[in-house]
Amino acid sequence: xxxxxxxxxxxxxxxxxxxxxxxxxxxxxxxxxxxxxxxxxxxxxxxxxxxxxxxxxxxxxxxxxxxxxxxxxxxxxxxxxxxxxxxxxxxxxxxxxxxxxxxxxxxxxxxxxxxxxxxxxxxxxxxxxxxxxxxxxxxxxxxxxxxxxxxxxxxxxxxxxxxxxxxxxxxxxxxxxxxxxxxxxxxxxxxxxxxxxxxxxxxxxxxxxxxxxxxxxxxxxxxxxxxxxxxxxxxxxxxxxxxxxxxxxxxxxxxxxxxxxxxxxxxxxxxxxxxxxxxxxxxxxxxxxxxxxxxxxxxxxxxxxxxxxxxxxxxxxxxxxxxxxxxxxxxxxxxxxxxxxxxxxxxxxxxxxxxxxxxxxxxxxxxxxxxxxxxxxxxxxxxxxxxxxxxxxxxxxxxxxxxxxxxxxxxxxxxxxxxxxxxxxxxxxxxxxxxxxxxxxxxxxxxxxxxxxxxxxxxxxxxxxxxxxxxxxxxxxxxxxxxxxxxxxxxxxxxxxxxxxxxxxxxxxxxxxxxxxxxxxxxxxxxxxxxxxxxxxxxxxxxxxxxxxxxxxxxxxxxxxxxxxxxxxxxxxxxxxxxxxxxxxxxxxxxxxxxxxxxxxxxxxxxxxxxxxxxxxxxxxxxxxxxxxxxxxxxxxxxxxxxxxxxxxxxxxxxxxxxxxxxxxxxxxxxxxxxxxxxxxxxxxxxxxxxxxxxxxxxxxxxxxxxxxxxxxxxxxxxxxxxxxxxxxxxxxxxxxxxxxxxxxxxxxxxxxxxxxxxxxxxxxxxxxxxxxxxxxxxxxxxxxxxxxxxxxxxxxxxxxxxxxxxxxxxxxxxxxxxxxxxxxxxxxxxxxxxxxxxxxxxxxxxxxxxxxxxxxxxxxxxxxxxxxxxxxxxxxxx
Numbered sequence: 001x002x003x004x005x006x007x008x009x010x011x012x013x014x015x016x017x018x019x020x021x022x023x024x025x026x027x028x029x030x031x032x033x034x035x036x037x038x039x040x041x042x043x044x045x046x047x048x049x050x051x052x053x054x055x056x057x058x059x060x061x062x063x064x065x066x067x068x069x070x071x072x073x074x075x076x077x078x079x080x081x082x083x084x085x086x087x088x089x090x091x092x093x094x095x096x097x098x099x100x101x102x103x104x105x106x107x108x109x110x111x112x113x114x115x116x117x118x119x120x121x122x123x124x125x126x127x128x129x130x131x132x133x134x135x136x137x138x139x140x141x142x143x144x145x146x147x148x149x150x151x152x153x154x155x156x157x158x159x160x161x162x163x164x165x166x167x168x169x170x171x172x173x174x175x176x177x178x179x180x181x182x183x184x185x186x187x188x189x190x191x192x193x194x195x196x197x198x199x200x201x202x203x204x205x206x207x208x209x210x211x212x213x214x215x216x217x218x219x220x221x222x223x224x225x226x227x228x229x230x231x232x233x234x235x236x237x238x239x240x241x242x243x244x245x246x247x248x249x250x251x252x253x254x255x256x257x258x259x260x261x262x263x264x265x266x267x268x269x270x271x272x273x274x275x276x277x278x279x280x281x282x283x284x285x286x287x288x289x290x291x292x293x294x295x296x297x298x299x300x301x302x303x304x305x306x307x308x309x310x311x312x313x314x315x316x317x318x319x320x321x322x323x324x325x326x327x328x329x330x331x332x333x334x335x336x337x338x339x340x341x342x343x344x345x346x347x348x349x350x351x352x353x354x355x356x357x358x359x360x361x362x363x364x365x366x367x368x369x370x371x372x373x374x375x376x377x378x379x380x381x382x383x384x385x386x387x388x389x390x391x392x393x394x395x396x397x398x399x400x401x402x403x404x405x406x407x408x409x410x411x412x413x414x415x416x417x418x419x420x421x422x423x424x425x426x427x428x429x430x431x432x433x434x435x436x437x438x439x440x441x442x443x444x445x446x447x448x449x450x451x452x453x454x455x456x457x458x459x460x461x462x463x464x465x466x467x468x469x470x471x472x473x474x475x476x477x478x479x480x481x482x483x484x485x486x487x488x489x490x491x492x493x494x495x496x497x498x499x500x501x502x503x504x505x506x507x508x509x510x511x512x513x514x515x516x517x518x519x520x521x522x523x524x525x526x527x528x529x530x531x532x533x534x535x536x537x538x539x540x541x542x543x544x545x546x547x548x549x550x551x552x553x554x555x556x557x558x559x560x561x562x563x564x565x566x567x568x569x570x571x572x573x574x575x576x577x578x579x580x581x582x583x584x585x586x587x588x589x590x591x592x593x594x595x596x597x598x599x600x601x602x603x604x605x606x607x608x609x610x611x612x613x614x615x616x617x618x619x620x621x622x623x624x625x626x627x628x629x630x631x632x633x634x635x636x637x638x639x640x641x642x643x644x645x646x647x648x649x650x651x652x653x654x655x656x657x658x659x660x661x662x663x664x665x666x667x668x669x670x671x672x673x674x675x676x677x678x679x680x681x682x683x684x685x686x687x688x689x690x691x692x693x694x695x696x697x698x699x700x701x702x703x704x705x706x707x708x709x710x711x712x713x714x715x716x717x718x719x720x721x722x723x724x725x726x727x728x729x730x731x732x733x734x735x736x737x738x739x740x741x742x743x744x745x746x747x748x749x750x751x752x753x754x755x756x757x758x759x760x761x762x763x764x765x766x767x768x769x770x771x772x773x774x775x776x777x778x779x780x781x782x783x784x785x786x787x788x789x790x791x792x793x794x795x796x797x798x799x800x801x802x803x804x805x806x807x808x809x810x811x812x813x814x815x816x817x818x819x820x821x822x823x824x825x826x827x828x829x830x831x832x833x834x835x836x837x838x839x840x841x842x843x844x845x846x847x848x849x850x851x852x853x854x855x856x857x858x859x860x861x862x863x864x865x866x867x868x869x870x871x872x873x874x875x876x877x878x879x
Contacts, residue, residue, distance in 0.1 A: 001075060001132050002026045004107070006124060008117045010534055012602040013562035014584075014595050015098060015111040020562075021083070021120040023110040024102075025128065027075045030135055031106035036072030038135055045069065045078075045134060048142045049085050057081070074099075075131055076108030083112050083127035087119060090149045094120075102585050109585065118156040118181075122149055159184055161200050161450040164465030172469060174480040175566060177542065188472060189480020191512065191546035195472040200420050201447040202472060209417035213446035216258055216291055219416065226415055228408060229440045233293020242280045243273060245292040252295040254442070255279035257287035261445070263385035267358065269295055271365070278361060296440040298426040300386040301397070303405075304453055304464060305413040305421050307471035310406045312453040312462040313398045313430060318383040319353045319391030323374025329363070330370040333382070341457075342391075350457065353391035358384055394452035396459030397430055404433040412444060419471060422448025482546060484537075484565060485697055488553040488599045489574025489612075490592075491746045492690045493532070495725045496574060497552045499678065499694040502721065503711030504548050507703050512546035514539070516554070516740075517723060521546065533557030534564025541565065548701070558598050559584040570700045571600040571625075572610040572693055576617040577745035582773045589617060597621040608700035610693055613641045613651070630700060632692035634685060636660075650699065652692045657682070659695060659712070661705070670695060670705055676712040683756045684726060686749035687717070724853035726753070731860055733842030735759065738856060741849050742768050743776070747783045750847075754787055759845035764788040765832045766810070766849040770801035774809055781813025785821040788847065790839065793825050794832040796851050830855060837863065 005024035013020065035041050046052055046066065055065035065081050080097040087094050097112035114120025126145050133140050158166060162184040166176045169188045177187040185198045196203045201210070212218050220230045232249050235258055236242040246253045255276065256266040265286035267279035276292075283290040304312040321332035333353055336342070342350040355370065359382045363369060366380065374380055386392040413421045427439035453462045473480055487497050494515045501513040505523060513520045514536035519527040521543050531539075532554035540549045553563060576593045586592050600609040601624040609625035612618045613633040619640060622629065631641045631651040641651045648664045659670045674681040679688045695708050717726045719738070727738040735757060741747045754762060766784050768777055784791050791814055795807040807825055814823040826832040833848060833856055840846045848856055
């Protein structure tokens with residue numbers, strides 16, 4: 001078998017409403033060998049993956065997939081289920097999958113759910129190899145496969161602290177975006193409602209407080225001055241200073257680096273000068289400044305305060321083993337490390353115990369070696385500190401904290417100034433006030449780990465991540481989302497996106513907009529290019545000022561990566577027409593309609609789907625629409641729309657030359673069609689439809705009639721407001737119409753306007769992307785010739801075709817039209833535009849269907865057809 005394509009779909013997509021892995025798989029010779037022709041395949045596979053028994057498959061009951069396997073199914077289907085189960089084996093609960101055949105024999109589209117993208121992709125690769133060997137009868141080392149996948153998981157998975165925050169947020173419906181694949185830096189919510197964090201440091205964490213916690217001496221001084229017990233000691237920069245301090249405070253002492261974490265370089269219960277020298281050297285390797293302080297006897301406790309409230313407490317004990325009277329110390333350590341709860345780093349509830357210099361020092365103090373036999377029930381401590389990262393254990397004691405201790409912990413959080421703080425307290429118990437026992441605060445931690453509270457070795461786990469989310473989003477109804485408007489269709493997407501954005505901006509909203517052409521934030525262009533895919537959605541939703549996101553969604557983005565967001569507030573489906581057929585296994589208009597309907601399928605429960613009632617396929621897609629439905633139509637007598645309105649549904653249409661909104665018995669006039677510049681006084685019916693769609697979306701977002709009216713009146717079809725989309729310019733006595741019609745339905749719509757503009761001759765410069773079917777390019781050429789007197793054909797994007805093939809197909813189509821149209825081929829778009837400008841005269845109409853709009857405008861300025869500052873027309877320039 002061979003993987004042809006393999007990628008993550010990040011959001012709703014053609015195959016699933018959820019994020020999924022897409023694999024295009026060529027099963028090669030196995031196309032003629034289904035599973036029922038492989039002896040013993042069910043027994044072998046269940047021996048490797050017994051939990052496949054739980055897979056229901058299309059049969060709909062446990063064991064359903066195994067029934068299909070025994071009855072006969074294809075290798076691609078087996079890969080799907082194995083990829084799912086391998087993810088389950090490494091801790092990711094996934095269940096959804098589907099495998100569909102393609103238009104090519106032996107090639108299947110395999111889709112399966114994932115939780116972690118890297119693990120999902122790796123599971124697919126391993127599944128293909130496993131199934132290949134399974135069908136061949138070869139040996140399979142399932143343990144090695146799982147180990148490799150665990151390595152991928154450990155390299156990419158979120159740590160337990162971060163994961164607990166994300167899980168709590170997702171339970172509240174708050175979206176999460178991982179901002180750095182290599183770290184725990186992430187974002188909850190979107191736009192201006194976002195909150196960012198890295199592990200347990202949030203965007204609200206006080207920088208000064210973080211600095212105080214980082215400096216142990218500074219922390220001690222602040223706490224000591226506030227009357228909180230801390231160990232007596234000093235910062236030392238030499239062994240002599242350390243010795244003097246140890247004598248002053250009295251042995252035993254604790255030696256630790258001034259700045260450090262995870263217990264690195266810390267030595268406790270240092271009892272003499274010789275041990276002090278070793279401890280000082282260990283600490284100095286981590287920081288040149290070393291703290292020497294009195295040793296406080298007591299249990300190690302961690303108090304966690306979030307948003308000023310104590311939410312969890314744990315008693316920690318250093319890594320240790322308990323003897324049995326028979327085994328050596330090394331054997332006891334090895335046995336403890338075999339505990340399945342122990343792993344590398346933070347992957348499991350506990351961490352592996354590693355023997356290091358600190359371990360050997362502690363053992364020497366106890367007159368032990370790794371070969372010593374440990375007495376029955378004797379406890380041997382292996383680390384000086386109780387950090388979980390060095391193999392320590394934790395017991396939850398949250399319910400056993402005295403009110404005075406609680407007050408002290410919450411007061412420390414206020415004194416240091418941290419929203420999330422871990423307080424390390426040595427005390428005999430937390431059930432009594434500190435002044436009644438031997439106790440001291442030894443340090444505080446900014447960005448404390450949550451693992452000991454989430455999954456303590458003993459006791460009840462605490463959902464501390466939820467406290468962080470409640471702090472960042474105190475309103476329990478706040479899901480951190482901003483309204484997302486997603487616009488799709490074959491034609492008109494860019495214009496509609498720009499118009500919706502304009503309506504919102506005119507109403508005083510801060511808008512992030514992405515379309516074919518640019519990404520704009522707060523009406524500023526920040527990126528130029530084709531941004532009609534999920535990458536653009538991510539960029540817009542990360543912007544901290546954005547209140548509304550308006551996104552163009554193209555077919556290619558849906559198929560390649562999914563939407564890039566989980567749901568939208570408004571989904572707009574403009575139209576379905578022939579374009580890009582033959583790509584990504586989309587060969588029919590019905591398949592294209594299903595692809596486009598992903599946008600309205602992603603509408604949230606309280607959202608709205610805006611649908612074109614004049615397009616039969618859009619109308620049929622209503623079955624996928626979620627939330628409320630608003631129709632728009634150019635036909636005020638549409639039976640479907642009239643029935644919808646009678647049922648108190650909302651519709652936007654044209655009546656008595658006005659754009660109107662209808663609902664029930666109410667008809668509200670918004671604006672005369674002629675007063676909306678984008679409609680060219682009603683001559684451009686396609687832009688009337690776009691204006692209706694934009695008005696419907698604006699209404700769904702809560703804009704009033706006055707807001708919509710003002711927006712429609714002030715949006716002009718100019719290079720400044722709608723670059724490259726129906727820009728009509730007076731240029732030296734001739735008219736220039738710049739547009740982006742690259743398919744036959746778009747040109748048919750545009751021809752209505754072209755034919756109504758008075759002109760002696762109609763000249764055109766046009767091209768088409770090469771990733772169209774031969775018949776589509778031929779038809780496009782024929783349509784161009786039927787609309788114009790002169791057509792200059794060029795080639796801008798071959799996209800997989802040999803140079804010249806695309807333009808030749810266009811030329812063949814143009815030449816097939818009977819009439820007087822002259823057709824000329826000029827390969828470079830800039831040269832074709834220059835030739836057309838040379839030939840056009842006063843009274844002519846020059847239609848430029850070009851990619852490089854700015855280049856054409858510069859050429860017009862250079863010929864003094866436009867002033868040097870011109871970016872849009874004055875009202876007098878419009879017909």
